[in-house]
Amino acid sequence: MLFAISFIWSLHIAGISERDLVNQGGWNLVWRFVVAAIHPELSREFLLLTLNASLKTLAYAVCSTFFSILIGLIAGVLSSEVWWSIGNNQTPWLFGRGILAFPRAIHELIWGLFLINIFGLDPLVAILAIAIPFGAITAKVFSEILDETPRQPLLALLNSGASPFSAFVYGLFPQAFPNLLSYSFYRFECSIRSAAVLGIIGAGGLGYQLLLSLQSLRYEQMWTLLGALIILSGSTDFGCTWLRDRWGLPSRLDLNVLNFQQHRKLLQRDSVFISILAAIILFIFSFWYVQADFSKLWQVRSYERLATIIQIALPPNTSQLNQLFTLATRTLAMSILAIASAGFGGIILAFLAARNFVLPQGILSDATKSSQLHLTFLRWGVLLCTRFFLLFIRAVPEPIWALIFLFVLFPGILPGAIALGLHNLGILGRLMAEVVENLDQRPLRSLQAAGATNPQVFLYGVLPSTFPRFFAYILYRWEVCMRATVIVGIVGAGGLGRLLTEQLSSFDYNSLLTTLIVFVILTFIVDLISASVRKTLR
Structure with missing residues (x-):
C-alpha cells in the first residue's frame, strides 16, 4: 500500500497528467539518431580515437577498482562486528560503519567535480572519484560478508589458544574469501560504467567522447562509441562471469552456496596462475596508461586548497531550505x-x-x-x-x-x-x-x-x-x-x-x-x- 501511494505521488510530482510533456519537434532528432545506427563512423582516425578512449575507460576502471578493494578490505575488517567481538568490544564497528556512510552517499560524479577544484584536471581525479565512494560501498559489503560467515572455525582456534589475528586470518577469512572475490568482480563491472560516466566532467574516455558527439549532433560517431562501450562492458561481464563459474562462484551479490573446496584442484592447475598473471599485467598497463600524478596526494598545495574550500564552506547557507x-x-x-x-x-x-x-x-x-x-x-x-x-x-x-x-x-x-x-x-x-x-x-x-x-x-x-x-x-x-x-x-x-x-x-x-x-x-x-x-x- 505504501509503495502504491508513493508511486502515484511520484507520478503526480512528475506532472504525468499535464498536457505539455512531449516536445513534438524533437522526434526528428530521435529519428536521425536511430537511422545513424545503420552507418556508424568507421574512419581510421575516429576508430583510433575510439580505441584510445576505450583503453582509457578500462584503465580508469582497473585503477579505481584496485583502490576500492584495498580500501574496502581494510575498512571492511575494521567496521565488521566479528573483528571487534574477538576483543569483546562492540562500539568501534558501529562508529566505523557510521563514518563510511557519508562517502558512499555521495555519487562519484560529485566527488569528481569537488576533487577537480583540489587537484585540477588530472587523471587522479577520476581514479579517486570512483575509489572513494566505491571503497566505502565495498567496505560495507565486505563487513556484512565477514559478519555472516560461520564462526565455528574462528571460535575453535580462539579456544585452542590462537591469537585473535591468527584465528581471524586462518579461521574466518578463508571461508569469506570466495564471496569477497565474487563481489570484487561485480565492483569491477560497476567501475567500467562509472568510468564512462566520469567522462562528463572532462576526465576523458568513452563517456567524454559520447557527450561531445551528442552535443554536436554527430550521431554516426555516437554509435561507434556506443559499440565500443558495449564491447567493453560485454567482454568485462563475460570474463568475470567465466571466472566466477570456473571458481564455483555463481552469484555476484549473494553469499555463494556452492562448495568452494571442490574447485581447488581445478584452480591450482590453471585458473589461479593465469588469472593472477593477467591481473598483474592489466594493473601495470592501466597505471602506466592513465599517467596519474599521485604526488599531488601529499603536496602541500593540495591541502591548502582543501583547507580554503572548507573555510569558505563554513558555516553552511540555510537561506534556501524551502x-x-x-x-x-x-x-x-x-x-x-x-x-x-x-x-x-x-x-x-x-x-x-x-x-x-x-x-x-x-x-x-x-x-x-x-x-x-x-x-x-x-x-x-x-x-x-x-x-x-x-x-x-x-x-x-x-x-x-x-x-x-x-x-x-x-x-x-x-x-x-x-x-x-x-x-x-x-x-x-x-x-x-x-x-x-x-x-x-x-x-x-x-x-x-x-x-x-x-x-x-x-x-x-x-x-x-x-x-x-x-x-x-x-x-x-x-x-x-x-x-x-x-x-x-x-x-x-x-x-x-x-x-x-x-x-x-x-x-x-x-x-x-x-x-x-x-x-x-x-x-x-x-x-x-x-x-x-x-x-x-x-
Whole structure:
C-alpha cells in the first residue's frame, strides 16, 4: 500500500497528467539518431580515437577498482562486528560503519567535480572519484560478508589458544574469501560504467567522447562509441562471469552456496596462475596508461586548497531550505519512478535472459517439444536478444539516456526517471537472471515428480524462490538510483543534482554544503527504508 501511494505521488510530482510533456519537434532528432545506427563512423582516425578512449575507460576502471578493494578490505575488517567481538568490544564497528556512510552517499560524479577544484584536471581525479565512494560501498559489503560467515572455525582456534589475528586470518577469512572475490568482480563491472560516466566532467574516455558527439549532433560517431562501450562492458561481464563459474562462484551479490573446496584442484592447475598473471599485467598497463600524478596526494598545495574550500564552506547557507525541500521531494519521486519501472521490467526480462528457463531442457521445457529444431532456434534467439538488450541499456550511461529523452520530453524529472529506469533495468535484469540460473532444482523436480504442471511449478516453485531475492535487489538498486539522480540532474533532469552542479560551477561552497547535507540525509532515509525491508525479506 505504501509503495502504491508513493508511486502515484511520484507520478503526480512528475506532472504525468499535464498536457505539455512531449516536445513534438524533437522526434526528428530521435529519428536521425536511430537511422545513424545503420552507418556508424568507421574512419581510421575516429576508430583510433575510439580505441584510445576505450583503453582509457578500462584503465580508469582497473585503477579505481584496485583502490576500492584495498580500501574496502581494510575498512571492511575494521567496521565488521566479528573483528571487534574477538576483543569483546562492540562500539568501534558501529562508529566505523557510521563514518563510511557519508562517502558512499555521495555519487562519484560529485566527488569528481569537488576533487577537480583540489587537484585540477588530472587523471587522479577520476581514479579517486570512483575509489572513494566505491571503497566505502565495498567496505560495507565486505563487513556484512565477514559478519555472516560461520564462526565455528574462528571460535575453535580462539579456544585452542590462537591469537585473535591468527584465528581471524586462518579461521574466518578463508571461508569469506570466495564471496569477497565474487563481489570484487561485480565492483569491477560497476567501475567500467562509472568510468564512462566520469567522462562528463572532462576526465576523458568513452563517456567524454559520447557527450561531445551528442552535443554536436554527430550521431554516426555516437554509435561507434556506443559499440565500443558495449564491447567493453560485454567482454568485462563475460570474463568475470567465466571466472566466477570456473571458481564455483555463481552469484555476484549473494553469499555463494556452492562448495568452494571442490574447485581447488581445478584452480591450482590453471585458473589461479593465469588469472593472477593477467591481473598483474592489466594493473601495470592501466597505471602506466592513465599517467596519474599521485604526488599531488601529499603536496602541500593540495591541502591548502582543501583547507580554503572548507573555510569558505563554513558555516553552511540555510537561506534556501524551502527550495531544497521542494527539490528533495522531486529527487525522491524521480528515484521511485525509476526503480519501479526498472524492477517491474527486470522481473519480466530476467526469466527470458536465464539459460535454465529459456533453453531446451530448462525448468519448464516440454520433453516432447525440446527436440524440435525450430523451437530450439527460437529459444536461443529469445535468450540472445534479451541479453543483448539488457547489455545495451546498461552499457549506455544514464546522462546519455537522459539527453536522448530530453529531445522529446521537456526538462523535468520524467526524462531523468526514464533514463535511470532504463539503465537500472539492464542491471537488474542481469542480476535477476542470475538468481533464476542459480535456483535449487530439487524442489522443482519434486513438484514435477508429483505431477504438477509447468504453470504450477512456476507459481509454487520458481516464484517463491526468486521473488525475495528480486525484491532485495530492487531495494538495493533503489539506494544506487537515489545517488544517481545527481548525474541526470546535471544534464537538465531537475532535482538536487542540477542545483549541486550550479553551486559547484559558481564556487558557492556555503550553499553547496547545505545541499550536500540535505542530499545525504535523503540518501540515508532511502538506505534505512531499504535495509529494514531487506531485513524482513531474509
